[in-house]
Amino acid sequence: MSINVVLVEPEIPENAGNIARTCAAIGAKLHLVKPYGFDISEQSVKRNMKRAGLDYWDKVSITEYENLDDFKSKVQTDNFYLLSTKSQNCYTNVSYTDDCYIIFGAETRGLPESYLLENMEHAVRIPMREGIRSLNLSNSVAIVAYEVERQLNFANLQEISHYFN
Secondary structure, X not given: OOOEEEEEOOOOHHHHHHHHHHHHHHOOEEEEEOOOOXXXXXXXXXXXXXXXXXXXXXXXXXXXXXXXXXXXXXXXXXXXXXXXXXXXXXXXXXXXXXXXXXXXXXXXXXXXXXXXXXXXXXXEEOOOOOOOOOOOHHHHHHHHHHHHHHHOXXXXXOOHHHHHO
């Protein structure tokens, strides 16, 4: 039992590191769709990206895809949600189920418009004030991932009482 976080063409290593840390904290699987704006080789992670949170990657199940078409061909499910500022549907208006995929686009471009248009019934947004372009990608992932976990009653997470016993 776990949810799936998908990053399509992530560009900023600090965001990817924070997202990996969130995935580690909740037991989510991380799916990375190339191309990336950074190097995730083991040597690079150890040398350059530890401060970005990428040292959590050994605690996360990571699957890589060559491109969006590769992801779509290998992950054939209707249990997915595309995050987009173009959607009218709020992310809290969805009833999430275990093994769902929450899919996020590149920091500067979002998801490809053609992918959104093909799947607008699966698109959701995080509400924000008018005139604000978008939230930081790692913040957006955390907001939606924890909403999914809340709806699943935090089934795979430790209860807070653990820390006080």
